[in-house]
Amino acid sequence: MPRFPFSAVVGHDDLRLALLLNAVHPGVGGVLVRGEKGTAKSTAVRALAALLPGLQVVPGCRFGCSPEAPDPDCPDGPHPAGGTGEIRPAHLVELPVGATEDRLVGSLDLERALSEGVRAYQPGLLADAHRGVLYVDEVNLLHDHLVDLLLDAAAMGRAHVERDGVSVSHASRFLLVGTMNPEEGELRPQLLDRFGLTVEVRAARDVDTRVEVVRRRLAFEADPAGFAAAWAGAEADTARRIADAQERVGSVRLDDTELRRIAAVCAAFDVDGMRADLVIARAAAAHAAWRGADAVAEQDVRVAARLALPHRRRRDPFDEPGIDQQALEDALRAAAEQAEPEPEPEPPDGGGGGAPHARTEAGAGDGEDADRPTGPATSGPAQSDPPRAGADGPTGEAPAAQEQPSGDGPTRAAPPPSTPFRARRLEVPGVGEGAPGRRSRARTDAGRVVRAGDHTGGSPHRAADLHLPATIAAAAPHQLARGRTGAGLRLQRDDLRHAVREGREGNLVLFVVDASGSMAARKRMSAVSGAVLSLLRDAYQRRDKVGMVTFRGLGAELVLPPTSSVPAAQVRLTSMRTGGRTPLASGLLRARRALAAERLRDPRRRPLLVLLTDGRATVPARPGGDPVHDAYRAAGLLADDGVHTVVVDCESGPVRLGLTGRIAEAAGGVLVTLDELSAECVAGVVQSYRAA
Structure with missing residues (x-):
């Protein structure tokens, strides 16, 4: 069945341009496509392969060696240089999220080992993707050990296999394209930086555009061959233009003026490392070649920076990736002042003495505008600070602004979290069998x-x-x-x-937060929110599912059902309200019900409950009951369920009742203080937790 034509994709200008720039210059480093479901991300990527020029390969070589420059260490070699070759299409290799390590890198040929008694190597997907496209759908859900293998191959251009008695090394240079839905979790920073360009894809809100999308899709489904034939001319033109740009990109010039502009823009956005500078230089040269220019101009740098910087300027795991178009324009204007190199002193004989022009791998260029549509700048939603409470009153409490009736006294918005800190791993004891992650042994x-x-x-x-x-x-x-x-x-x-x-494995980390009036003192609740935010960051990095229960007034609420979207928990944290009495038992029982429901959905994922409270209990779980006794009983039920609990003592001040220690003892858990959750002190917490 024919694939949906690349030229027939409606809109998504940045996505199509990013894919084309990588096709022109594979050194750009690939594309990460972020976007909501149902936005033709996979359709566009799969359609690109049909436009790539055919490859000259050594006949019979399973690793796709070029006859002009074969890999000297090819397992199917050695191949004579300059030998005859055959033309085959560039491969589009799809890596499933559930792929195994031996499928990715290859392994011992089991059939030949058992039937012939010989040790032979069976190539994997990395070998098949050499000189082609490696496509990973839902790349953010890929297992960590497969991500590590991809990082090694992408960085070195080679795959090394040491397993099952096989020791093999082969070339593996590919265009890495990944798609992801940010609602299902973010990527590890190491893998994120490996993608040269990134684009954000959203469904059009314009009615005419949406109508055209549906019209073309229905026409394709009704007659795939006829639809492909109708777009064959446009596809041939695009393929021809890619081939012409590939031939031209090596001669495109990158003058010192534009090279300094690139360096100034990257410095202005405070990106880590030098990979951004290299990616922008290559992408700018590819863009110049795509529009038929001989040298890189400012417009090429602008387009390349817009696609290469959004995912590199993130400073916090919870910040939305993106780049503000006005900030980019300001940086380009400031860079213009640094673009012209300072003149070097003239030699004694009065002759000229300029520095030679710098070049990238692709060269560089300058010229007129391309005849392609330019999409809007890629940018994420702006992050705003949470609403701040007023100045502290004489008692240290935040003023009762924004009071709302709750049936148990006034409530108020929680104060902003204190400065987050780096928290080390709190792990569940024993060895589990849960979903892949980075927290507990499994x-x-x-x-x-x-x-x-x-x-x-x-x-x-x-x-x-x-x-x-x-x-x-x-x-x-x-x-x-x-x-x-x-x-x-x-x-x-x-x-x-x-x-x-x-x-x-990744665990289910359920936060149970005391939001009652006894916790509402401004400094205390700010510290508690900061601790939760720090632990959320740790959960984000360890690929946990998280949930949140808050209790205040007369009951408890599951404000965030267990989810893999850790940033969603931060949103709920910053919008939390405080005040009222302390139904501690209700909070623990609500957490128990949430864990029981999640156990039915995912029985292998082990829970870690983090309770943040001062230990006071003023509301019973049942009419006529004793609040303190009900709290101890609820904690004991969690212990009976096998839930591993960490109780964070949030009590402060010169007079402390020590009630949290009894809750931790009843739950069979570990008691720590807020101060002990910092990076310097949490190592001792982990050791005591393992021994519990």
Whole structure:
């Protein structure tokens, strides 16, 4: 079935331009496409492959070596340089989120090992993607160990395989394209920086545009071949223009004036490292070649910076990626003053003495505007500070501004969080089997093999679970007794060995926050919010699911059901209200119900409950009950459920009742203070938590 034509994609100018610039100059480093679901992200990426020029490859080479410059270490080589080649289309290789490590990098050829008794290498997706496109849909959900392998291959241009008795190295240079929905979680910073360009895609709000999208999609579904034929001319023109730009990009000039402009813009946005400068230089040269110019001009730098800087200027995990168009224009104006290099002193003989023109790998360029539509600047929603309460009163309480009736006295908006700090890992004891993450130890299907285990009933769940070297070693001593006379290994069930894998899992971190009047003192609640925000950042980095329960007044509320979108928890935190009595038992029971419901959805994800309170309990969980006794009983029920609890003592002042210690004891958890959650002190908390 034909793919939807690239030229028929409606709108998404920045997306199409970013993909085309990478097709012109693969050194740009790939594209990350961020956007809401149903916005044709995957459609545009898959359509790009049909436009790429064919590749000259060595006949029969499984690694796509070029006959002009074959890889000297190719496992299928050596190939003579300058030999005859054959033309094949550039590959679009899709990496599924659930792919295994051996599928990505390759592994021992199991069929040949068992039938011929030889050790042969079976290439993986990295080999197939060489000189083509490696597409990862939902790249933010990719397992961490696969991300590490991708980072290594993208950085070095080679894939190294050391597994199952195989030691292989082969070339693996590819255009990395990833798509993601930010609502499902963000990317690790290391992988985010590997993408050269990024674009934000949103569905059009213009009625005419939406109508045209639906019209074209329905026409394609009704007659795919006819629709593709109608757009064949436009597709051929785009493919021809890509090929022409690829030939031209090597001769495009990058003068010192534009090189200094690039450096000044990157310095103005305070980006980390030098990768942004290199990406902008290459993308600007590609843009100049795309519009047919011979040298890079300011307009090329503007377009390249708009696509290369949004994901690199993030300073906080919860900040939305993006770049303000006005800020970019201001930076370009300021950079213009630094673009002209200072004249060097003339030599004694009076001759000229300018520095030679700098070049990128692609060269550089200057020229007229391209005949392509220019989309709006990529920018995320502006981040605003949470509403601030008024000045503290004589008692240290925030004024009762914005009071609202709650049936239990006035409430007020929580004060802004205190300065966040770096929190180290709080982990659940033992070894789990939950979703891949970076918090607690776990037995995983996709982690690193730590040892071989004996086969005890049944067969391995899948081929990847078979520890082949150990299986062959177990069978080898018995071949003569089993009557083996030729090629092929004679196996029995007792020979099978399975791979024991261990990695780290993500947990469900449920925050239970006391928002009652006893916690509403401005400094105390600000410190509590800052601690929760710091722990949320830690959960973001460790790929946990998070939820939040608050309790005040006469009951408790699940303000954030368990989700992988950690920034959503920050929004709920900053909009939290405080005041009223302290229904501690209700808060713990509401957390217990939330954990029970989540256990039915995801039984393998282990919970970590973080309770932030001063320990006071003034509202019973049942009519006529005792508030304190009900709180202890609710904590004991959590312990009976096997929930691992950390109680954060938020009590302050010279007089302390020490009530939180009894709650921690009843829950079978660990008691820490707010101060002990800092990066300097939390290491001791983790040690005591493991021992609990």
